[in-house]
Amino acid sequence: MQINHPTYNPAHMLNVVISNQNLKNDAALARALKVAAPVISKVRNNVLPVGSTLLVKLHEATGMTTKEIRALAGIE
Numbered sequence: 001m002q003i004n005h006p007t008y009n010p011a012h013m014l015n016v017v018i019s020n021q022n023l024k025n026d027a028a029l030a031r032a033l034k035v036a037a038p039v040i041s042k043v044r045n046n047v048l049p050v051g052s053t054l055l056v057k058l059h060e061a062t063g064m065t066t067k068e069i070r071a072l073a074g075i076e
Contacts, residue, residue: 007074008046008073008074008075009073009074010043010044010046010049010050010073010074011044011045012072012073012074013050013069013072013073013074014026014029014040014043014044016072017029017058017061017062017069017072020062021061021062026040026041026044027040032061033054033057033058033061034057035054035057039054050069050070050073050075055069055070
């Protein structure tokens with residue numbers, strides 16, 4: 001399932017989170033969020049959408065609001 005919306009860019013959101021959390025790469029982010037590494041890869045490559053579970057995990061890990069995270073991904 002590929003998301004086709006002009007402003008949807010989960011890679012940007014992931015890059016910002018990785019940078020803000022001083023992580024090395026997607027694998028480190030996956031470990032920090034306690035998700036499988038392929039989940040991060042699939043989100044980055046628009047195969048999986050940024051779902052509610054991932055939003056909550058990102059919120060808990062970063063302290064950012066889900067609205068801020070959604071904005072970084074270009075959602076709404």
